Structures are given as C-alpha cells and as structure tokens.
Amino acid sequence: MDDVFRPGKIIWARFFITLLFILTVQTIQQYLSNVYYDRVCNCWSKPLDNIFVRFAIREACVYFNILCAFSQLKKMRKGEFISNIFLYISIGFDLLFILIAGIRYFNPTDYRLGQKYLEVFSYLNSGSLFVFCFALYFLTNKIQKNN
C-alpha cells in the first residue's frame, strides 16, 4: 500500500477512500439493524433478538474501523504520534461505550442513557475520530513551524 502522505504531498484519495470504507461498514451495520428490526412490534427478530449479539456486532464494526483507520494513519509522516493518539482516544471511547452499555443493560428505559450510547457509538463508528486525527497532522505541522 502507498503511504497516505508522500514527502511534501498529501494523497487525499487515500484519506477519502479510507473514510468511505469506514462509512460503508457503518452502512452495512445499519442495514442489518433495519432488516432485523420489526418497526410494527418494536422488537428484534432472530438472530439479532439477543442483546449480546447486537453488542458484539457493534464492537466488531468499531474495531474493524479502528484497525482500518489506525493502519492508514500509521503510514503518515509523524504517523506514529497520530496513530497512537487515535488508538488511545478510540479505546477510551470504547471503554465509555462498554460502560454505558453496561448501565443501560440494567436500566433500558432511560432515554438520555440511550442517546449517549448512540452518541458514543457514532464517534467510534462514523469515522469522525479518524477525521479528527487526520486534521492533527496539519496542526502538528503548524506547531512545528511556529516553534
């Protein structure tokens, strides 16, 4: 695979393709939810009727996306710094996600908890952290120029 960055030149295609790839995984996960969720009876059908199966699918999507973004960020110049940052932020968010999921398991009717659960999941699953860390590259450049 090519580097995300060539010396002095940014390969934007790599960034956009990675982002599109992450978002495609998200679309597939959402598609599964739509197919197996019965909006008439407001219930899940098999095999997604089990809460742990749904959680496992979400976690699988999250880590698939993290690995994909991490490997691409690592190829950047200063990639070691940025990819590490990305990995630590992602793992931090995932721990928060697991914590909220755990609380939500015992209190499933709390609407605000449900919203936070979705919000944290969207940070992990939607590629927004990847974009955030990608932008760090420019910031790092800026800081080094200023120094």
Add this chain to the structure above:
Amino acid sequence: MPSFKDATLNKDQQRFLILAFIWFLAWQIIDFIAPIDQWLTDSIVALSRAGIVLLFNKSTICYRIQDPFQGYMITDSVASFKIAHSCNGKAILFLFTAFLWAIPNKQLSKKIMYTLSGFTLIFFANIIRIITLFQVLRNTPDWFEFLHHSLFQWLMYVIILFLWMMFLDQVKLFGRGSS
C-alpha cells in the same frame, strides 16, 4: 499496545490534547444541563419541513413520537421519514468546536468567528442533507441507506476538515490566507 517512545509529544501537542478533552467534557456537561438536543432537533425539523415546501412544493405532516421520545416522523403521501436526536449533528458540532478551541496560539476573535460560521455551515448543511434524503426516499428509496450513512456523512466530514484547515491557514479561500 503501541508506545509513545518514538513519538514524543511536545508541550503544545500535550496542551492541545488536554484542552480538546476539557472542551469535549465541557460540552458533555452543557449537554446534560441544557436541552441542546431538543433545541437542535426542533429547529432542524422545522427548517427542513419549510425547505421541502420551498424547494419541492410538498407539504408534510409531522408527528412527535412519544413515550419515550424517539424523534419526529415527517410524512407525506409517499414517504415517511424519522428524525431523531442522533440526526441533529450535535456530535459533529461537539468535535468541531473541541478541536477549534484546543488549538494553541490563535486569536480569540478568530476562534469565535470560526465557531459561529462553522456552527451555521454545519447546521444548514445538515438541513440540506435531510431535505435531500427526504426527496431520495420519495423517488429512489434504494439509494437511501448509502446516501444517509455514507455519502452525506462523508461530505459533512469534508466540510469540517475544510473549516479546520482554513483555521490553520492550510487552505486559502478567494486567493487570500484565512488569518
């Protein structure tokens, strides 16, 4: 686990990460105290419906899905479309401002200007996204999922990245530096 051994953080970088985390936490606290979700979703639903009338001359009916609140259902004779709090773009706005305000050595006035213009741009881009998605659902529903979860999200990130880069003077608009 990776280590920071080969990639040490200088003071500015450390400061940036700590500040970004503090801003993000502050947003979460504000979100907990103030009804940001409700305000954002209500405004987006109202403006999207107005946009649908204005652009496509289609009137819609709006239902509030209650007990527990799950969002709004916008419907006409052809399609039904649910707008929940998760569609209001709050998460992106949080991330956008956290990055902006954590950047060191930037003027306060510039940060305020970019925050306000970024908020406005993201807010209206989201409304355009919702209006377009409604029209897609009416005409070509097979494309809805791809556009909803891939293409439009991708475009939103491009907008944010562009704003961040403008803020960092990495891109020039109208032949001028953004500083």
